[in-house]
Every structure is written in structure tokens, then in C-alpha cells.
Amino acid sequence: xxxxxxVSGTDTRGAPHLVVHVLYCFEIGGLQxxxxxxxxxxxAENYRHAVICLAGYTxxxxxxxxxxVEFFTLNxxxxxxxxxxxxxxxxxxxxxxxxxxxxxxSTIEYCLTAWMAGVPLRIHAExxxxxxxxxxxxxxxxxxxRLLGPVIDRFVPVSADLxxxxxxxxxxxxxxxxxxxxxxDTTRFAPGRARAPACPPTIWIGAVGxxxxxxxxxxLLAAFALLLVSFPAPEYDLRLAIIGDxxxxxxxxERVEQEQWADRVxxxxxxxxxxxxxxxxxxxxxxxxxxxxxxxxxxxxxxxxPVVASRVGGVPQLVLDxxxxxxxxxxxxxxxxGAVAAYIADPALGVRHGNAGRLRVQAEHDxxxxxxxxxxxxxxxxxxxx
Numbered sequence: 001x002x003x004x005x006x007v008s009g010t011d012t013r014g015a016p017h018l019v020v021h022v023l024y025c026f027e028i029g030g031l032q033x034x035x036x037x038x039x040x041x042x043x044a045e046n047y048r049h050a051v052i053c054l055a056g057y058t059x060x061x062x063x064x065x066x067x068x069v070e071f072f073t074l075n076x077x078x079x080x081x082x083x084x085x086x087x088x089x090x091x092x093x094x095x096x097x098x099x100x101x102x103x104x105x106s107t108i109e110y111c112l113t114a115w116m117a118g119v120p121l122r123i124h125a126e127x128x129x130x131x132x133x134x135x136x137x138x139x140x141x142x143x144x145x146r147l148l149g150p151v152i153d154r155f156v157p158v159s160a161d162l163x164x165x166x167x168x169x170x171x172x173x174x175x176x177x178x179x180x181x182x183x184x185d186t187t188r189f190a191p192g193r194a195r196a197p198a199c200p201p202t203i204w205i206g207a208v209g210x211x212x213x214x215x216x217x218x219x220l221l222a223a224f225a226l227l228l229v230s231f232p233a234p235e236y237d238l239r240l241a242i243i244g245d246x247x248x249x250x251x252x253x254e255r256v257e258q259e260q261w262a263d264r265v266x267x268x269x270x271x272x273x274x275x276x277x278x279x280x281x282x283x284x285x286x287x288x289x290x291x292x293x294x295x296x297x298x299x300x301x302x303x304x305x306p307v308v309a310s311r312v313g314g315v316p317q318l319v320l321d322x323x324x325x326x327x328x329x330x331x332x333x334x335x336x337x338g339a340v341a342a343y344i345a346d347p348a349l350g351v352r353h354g355n356a357g358r359l360r361v362q363a364e365h366d367x368x369x370x371x372x373x374x375x376x377x378x379x380x381x382x383x384x385x386x
Contacts, residue, residue: 016044016045016046016047016048017046017047017048017097017098017099017378018047018048018049018050018095018096018097018098018099019047019048019049019050019097019098019099019100019101019378020049020050020051020052020092020095020097020099020100020101020114020119021035021039021049021050021051021052021101021102021103022052022053022054022088022100022101022102022103022107022110022114023035023051023052023053023054023102023103023104023106023107024053024054024055024103024104024106024107025053025054025055025056025057025058026051026053026056026057026058026060026061026071027057027058027060027245027270028058028060028210028244028245028270029209029210030127030182030209030294030295030296031103031104031127031295032060032063033063033295034127034182034183034295034370035051035103036063036064036065037063037183037185037367037371038370038371038374039051039064039066039069040063040064040065040066041367041368041371042371042374042375043375044066046375046379047375047378048066048068048069049066049069050069050070050071050072050095050097051064051069051070051071051072052071052072052073052074052088052091053071053072053073053074054073054074054076054084054106054107055073055074055075055076056073056075057071057073060270062272072091074087074088085109085110085113088110088113088114088117089113089116089117092113092114092117092118092119093117093118096118097119098119098120098121098378099119099120099121099122099123099378100114100119100121100122100123101123101124101125101378102114102122102123102124102125103124103125103127104125104126104127104128104130105126105129105130105133105141105144105145106130107124108124108144108145108148108152109144109148111124111148111151111152112148112151114151115151121153121378121380122151122152122153123152123153123154123155123156123377123378124148124152124154124155124156125155125156125157125158126155126156126157126158126162126166126292127158127182127292127293128158128162128290128291128292128293128294128313129290129292130214131212131213131214131289131290134214134289134290135290136165136169136170137169142169142170142171145166145170145172146170146171146172149172149173149176152176153176153380154176154177154178154377154380155172155176155177155178156177156178156179156180156377157177157179157292158179158180158181158182158292158293158314159179159181159292159293159313159314159317160179160314160317161292161313161314161317162179162292162313162314163177163179178377180370180373180374180377181293181364181365181370182292182293182295182298182365182370183298183365183366183367183368183369183370183371184295184298184299184301184302184361184365184367185302185367186302186358186361186362186366186367188275189275189278189298189299189300189302189303190302190303190304190358191279191303191304191354191358192279192280192303200233200234200235200236200237201237202237202239203231203236203237203238203239203282203283203344204239204240204241204280204281204282204283205224205227205238205239205240205241205281205282205283205285205340206240206241206242206243206277206278206280206281206282206283206284206285206300206305207220207240207241207242207243207244207284207285207286207287208242208243208244208274208277208278208284208296208299208300209243209244209286209288209294209296210244210245210246211242211244211245211246211247211248211249211252212246212247212248213248213289214288214289214290215244215246215286215287215288215289216287216288216289216310216330217242217248217252217287218248218252218255219287219330219331219333219336220240220242220285220287220336221240221252221255221256221259221265222333223287223333223334223336223337223340224238224240224261224265224337225259226333226334226337227337227340227341227344228264230337230341231341231344236344238264238344239264239265239266240261240264240265240266241265241266241268241277241281242265242266242267243268243269243270243271243274243277244269244270245269245270249267249269252267253267274299275299275303278299278300278303278305279303281300281303281305282305282343282344282347282350283305283306283307283308283340283343283344283350284296284297284300284303284305284306284307284308285307285308285309285336285340286300286307286308286309286310286315287308287309287310287328287330287336288309288310288312288313288315288330289310289312289330289331290312290313291310291312291313291314291315292313292314293313293314293315293317293318294309294314294315294318297309297315297318297319298318298361298365300357301318301319301324301325301354301357301358301360301361302357302358302361302362303354303358304354304355304357304358305350305354305357306324306325306326306343306349306350306351306353306354306357307319307324307325307326307353307357308325308326308328308336308339308340308343309325309326309327309328310327310328310329310330311327311328311329311330312330315327318360318365319357320356320360323353323356324353324354324356324357324360325353325357326339326342326343326353327339
């Protein structure tokens with residue numbers, strides 16, 4: 001664990017308040033991208049930040065541009081770990097932050113540690129459920145959320161769907177739930193220049209995200225196999241790109257090799273040039289089994305891409321079926337293939353939906369508006385005791 005050099009923001013007169021973010025791991029992902037944007041864009045006069053990871057961090061921390069932000073790791077091993085709570089308690093007592101902000105079920109128990117360490121404001125965010133609790137009915141996890149409710153000042157869902165679930169399934173009081181929708185940088189993620197027509201045109205079907213079960217990339221490969229039959233070469237030049245890393249990347253690559261799709265499917269792993277890559281896509285696909293408010297969908301819409309996505313979680317709030325994209329059944333590869341096929345058969349439809357999607361993101365998911373809402377939330381303790 002790194003040594004701490006901070007002086008407490010809560011005790012230093014006129015100094016910005018320290019916000020400590022606690023998450024499982026800082027690696028490539030939508031949550032980490034949002035956190036970096038929030039840190040980079042929030043006023044340095046009012047807040048400074050530190051990030052504590054349970055299980056470590058990667059060079060993805062380079063997304064955080066402010067030089068005074070330190071990263072720490074508890075080096076927690078899988079399973080229960082009393083020592084990680086003791087280490088965090090000691091670290092928080094040394095840092096003395098004004099706010100501790102935890103993310104998703106893997107870190108919620110550390111709100112209790114923050115309370116015991118005397119942190120004035122404890123916030124817990126729900127950005128989406130993992131594969132163990134996709135339906136939101138996990139009794140142990142929901143009981144844990146309820147039991148920790150008294151020491152958590154605010155629960156922050158990133159979609160109305162997650163907000164309703166926290167209130168009516170988990171049982172969190174309405175006054176403790178404050179939804180803050182995810183935002184996107186519409187300058188970085190923007191349409192590219194029109195490409196010169198080719199014959200046959202290369203049609204890139206693109207997906208971006210962590211390669212694990214909940215993202216349903218196996219279903220995407222099944223849908224791609226159907227599309228290759230419906231739109232055969234040489235009349236059509238279909239390609240598939242799946243950008244991201246994760247535990248199932250090796251098995252996806254094996255499947256591609258078995259199908260002899262090496263010249264049609266690109267699996268490069270994690271990339272730092274996602275914005276540039278997205279501009280080469282023809283259609284964006286998110287076949288997830290469960291979601292909150294996927295950042296990658298917002299990025300694709302900002303890029304002007306039509307989006308084909310599963311009708312799950314907060315996705316229908318982003319992708320307006322038949323207006324900015326098409327919604328599908330995540331369990332049915334035929335449904336996914338059929339939606340993508342609509343854009344292959346009618347490229348003008350994709351242009352219309354892509355343009356509408358960008359306008360929607362610009363109007364409703366501005367990154368600076370999101371950051372401003374978090375800044376107001378962090379000021380809650382000073383403005384109004386909870």
C-alpha cells in the first residue's frame with residue numbers, strides 16, 4: 001500500500017474537501033471511465049480525490065489527469081477479509097476525508113468501516129448488478145444493503161430501473177435514493193468523417209466492454225454466425241470487433257479460431273483508443289444479460305452510431321426502440337441478428353437512428369451536468385446534516 005502524504009481536507013481551513021473513492025479494481029471499464037471523468041472535471045477549489053482499490057489497479061489510472069490524486073490498494077484476496085477493513089480504517093483515519101464513495105456490491109460493506117472511522121458522509125453507488133445477482137433478487141446481497149442502510153447517507157443508482165429496484169425490492173427509503181444518470185464526453189466521442197464508398201462496403205459490427213458472462217459475447221458470436229449466412233461474401237463484407245479484456249477473452253478467441261473467423265472477427269483486448277475505433281463501426285451492439293446505464297452505449301450514441309442492445313435494466317431509457325436504435329431479447333441470438341440485419345439492409349436507417357442518438361445524448365447525458373450533480377451530493381454534509 002502506498003504511503004499517504006495528504007493533509008486532511010476536513011481540518012485544514014479553506015482547503016478543498018477530500019473525497020475517497022472505494023472500488024474493487026481500477027481497470028478498463030465504464031465505471032472507471034466515469035470516475036476518471038468526474039475527478040478530472042470537478043472543481044479543484046472545492047474537492048480533491050483519492051482512490052482506494054480492494055484488489056489493485058492497472059495503467060488505466062492514466063485516465064486520471066490531476067497530479068495530486070493518489071491510488072492505494074488493500075491487496076484484498078477473494079472472500080471475506082477482516083484485515084482489509086482494518087487496513088482501510090487506518091488509512092481513513094490518516095486521510096480523514098469528508099466523503100467516502102463506494103461502488104457496487106463488492107465495496108458496500110466498507111461504508112461501515114468508513115462510519116467507524118468517523119467519515120462524515122458515506123455514499124454508495126449502484127452502477128449495475130453482476131452475474132450473481134442479474135435479476136436483483138439475491139437475498140444475501142439485498143439484506144446486506146438493507147442492514148447497511150443506516151450508515152449510508154445516500155444510495156446513488158445510475159438509472160431509474162436501479163432506483164426502483166433499490167426502493168421496492170431492496171427496501172431503501174426514498175429519501176436516501178438519489179439517481180444520477182451517467183454522462184459522456186460528446187467532444188471526444190463524436191462522429192468521424194464520411195468514408196468513401198467501397199464495393200462491397202465493409203460493415204463493422206462493434207462491441208466494447210469487459211469480456212465476461214454478463215456481457216453475453218457468446219450470444220453475439222452466435223448472432224454473427226447467422227448474419228454471415230444471411231449476408232454472404234462476396235456481396236457483403238461483414239466484420240465483428242469486440243473490444244475489451246476479461247476472464248472470457250481466451251475462450252472467445254478459441255471459438256473464433258474454431259469457426260475459422262480470424263479474417264472477420266477482431267478481438268484485440270483492452271484498448272485506449274476506443275473513441276477512434278468506434279468511428280470505424282457501422283453499428284454498435286450491446287447484447288448484455290443485465291445492465292445499469294452502460295457508458296459504452298452513451299459513447300456509441302455520441303459517436304452517431306445506431307445501437308442494437310438488450311432490453312434489460314436501464315438500457316430502454318437510453319436506446320429508444322425504433323428511434324435511436326433497436327432493442328432485442330438477450331437470450332435469443334435470432335432477435336439480435338435480426339436487429340443488426342435491419343441496419344445492414346437499410347444503411348439510411350442506421351444514419352437516422354445514429355443522428356437521433358447523438359442529439360439525445362447531447363441533450364440528456366452531458367458529462368459536465370453529471371459531474372455537477374456529484375459535486376452537489378458531496379456538499380450534502382456541509383449544507384444539510386443527514
